Amino acid sequence: MTASAILPSVKRFRHPFLMAWMRACWCSLIQRLMAIRLLLSLGRRLTIPSVLGAAPAPFRGHSAMVLGEERLLVLKQNSSPDDCAWFLEFNTPFIKEQRKKLGVEVVAWSKGVEGDCLKPIVISGPSGVGKGTLISRLMKEFPSTFGFSVSHTTRSPREKEKDGIHYHFTQKNAMEKDITDGKFLEHASVHGNLYGTSIKAVEAVMDEGKRCILDIDVQGAKSVRASSIEAIFIFICPPSFEELEKRLRSRGTESEEQIQKRLRNARAELEEGKTSGIFDHLLVNDEFESCYADFKKLLCLEGLNAKKIEEITSHSASKEDGKILIYCGATEAGKRPSSIGGAPGPTTGMKIRPTVAPGVKEL
Numbered sequence: 145m146t147a148s149a150i151l152p153s154v155k156r157f158r159h160p161f162l163m164a165w166m167r168a169c170w171c172s173l174i175q176r177l178m179a180i181r182l183l184l185s186l187g188r189r190l191t192i193p194s195v196l197g198a199a200p201a202p203f204r205g206h207s208a209m210v211l212g213e214e215r216l217l218v219l220k221q222n223s224s225p226d227d228c229a230w231f232l233e234f235n236t237p238f239i240k241e242q243r244k245k246l247g248v249e250v251v252a253w254s255k256g257v258e259g260d261c262l263k264p265i266v267i268s269g270p271s272g273v274g275k276g277t278l279i280s281r282l283m284k285e286f287p288s289t290f291g292f293s294v295s296h297t298t299r300s301p302r303e304k305e306k307d308g309i310h311y312h313f314t315q316k317n318a319m320e321k322d323i324t325d326g327k328f329l330e331h332a333s334v335h336g337n338l339y340g341t342s343i344k345a346v347e348a349v350m351d352e353g354k355r356c357i358l359d360i361d362v363q364g365a366k367s368v369r370a371s372s373i374e375a376i377f378i379f380i381c382p383p384s385f386e387e388l389e390k391r392l393r394s395r396g397t398e399s400e401e402q403i404q405k406r407l408r409n410a411r412a413e414l415e416e417g418k419t420s421g422i423f424d425h426l427l428v429n430d431e432f433e434s435c436y437a438d439f440k441k442l443l444c445l446e447g448l449n450a451k452k453i454e455e456i457t458s459h460s461a462s463k464e465d466g467k468i469l470i471y472c473g474a475t476e477a478g479k480r481p482s483s484i485g486g487a488p489g490p491t492t493g494m495k496i497r498p499t500v501a502p503g504v505k506e507l
């Protein structure tokens with residue numbers, strides 16, 4: 145029996161985060177009864193929130209603790225290290241923004257990702273400038289360092305494109321539903337089709353311990369910039385508009401109508417890429433080898449400069465089966481928590497340590 149099965153009987157007494165916790169987790173009967181008692185004791189009319197984000201698979205057995213006034217840390221029992229820590233956010237900046245935007249109560253899941261992951265890399269630029277070529281080369285040279293975030297799109301596959309590798313090819317209705325359900329980090333209508341980065345796509349790369357690369361358009365880059373994800377934003381420019389057109393035509397994958405549309409959009413994208421302030425770096429892809437060398441230099445420098453997670457002093461939490469998960473709390477009052485990001489993406493900076501006995505441990 146899932147927690148949602150008991151919801152009708154307590155609908156008069158609703159509390160956003162407790163109800164979402166009960167609905168989303170498979171809690172034990174005792175936990176459910178305790179939660180109902182708590183709800184009854186609240187004695188006021190509250191609302192059931194919409195649950196956003198890619199939720200953990202249903203699980204039995206967990207421990208949980210409230211972190212500050214923003215989120216709940218849920219530790220799944222008997223799960224692999226890359227799937228044991230989840231955050232249910234109920235009052236983070238993202239939640240406040242969504243609440244305002246959607247006009248309803250919301251909570252959101254964010255998966256806890258172990259380690260001090262290096263910042264994801266967002267690459268944008270007009271169609272045909274060579275983003276894909278640069279990324280392929282990088283992935284080929286450093287296959288265990290970088291991982292590509294496989295986007296969803298409603299456009300038809302090109303001849304050599306494979307589902308799940310180049311894109312997740314999907315239908316508009318299905319993608320729109322997933323967007324409404326909060327499963328996407330960002331999405332945009334590009335050249336007449338829907339494109340988007342699912343939270344799962346980014347998590348899949350992080351679960352492999354790799355640095356995530358996103359090839360997305362300028363609108364998508366703007367959305368990621370506005371989110372809590374800390375990434376490096378790179379805009380690729382062509383040496384000239386004529387050369388861009390030449391490359392787009394020589395690729396031979398678009399109809400004349402599509403080429404015209406992409407070239408029209410390129411003018412606006414180039415303008416925005418250069419002037420909007422979204423991008424940390426602009427790279428001109430003129431001679432390929434020299435551009436690729438600059439691209440690598442830039443990533444290497446950023447890697448060295450990547451902000452280290454601060455030392456952790458506050459929260460800690462226990463997990464059964466001989467493992468303790470230590471949550472990175474704020475170091476000083478007023479400083480932001482040292483775990484990074486959060487819904488609509490994963491929360492990085494978790495530290496999971498094996499130990500001889502379960503129990504809460506101070507660092």
Ligand SMILES: Nc1ncnc2c1ncn2[C@@H]1O[C@H](COP(=O)(O)OP(=O)(O)OP(=O)(O)O)[C@@H](O)[C@H]1O
Nearest residue numbers: 270271272273274275276277391395429430431432
């Ligand atoms: N520096 C370069 N000089 C000449 N040709 C290039 C260069 N870089 C890439 N190309 C070629 O330009 C064409 C477009 O490149 P690519 O497909 O990588 O562009 P893209 O930016 O990923 O496009 P889209 O946004 O449509 O996916 C390809 O045929 C590629 O081989």
Ligand SMILES: Nc1nc2c(ncn2[C@@H]2O[C@H](COP(=O)(O)O)[C@@H](O)[C@H]2O)c(=O)[nH]1
Nearest residue numbers: 295296331332334339340341359360361364
């Ligand atoms: N906002 C997003 N834009 C995306 C995503 N995946 C790809 N793109 C951009 O779309 C255009 C066209 O791509 P094509 O494969 O049809 O040539 C290109 O600029 C990509 O950067 C995404 O997930 N979100």
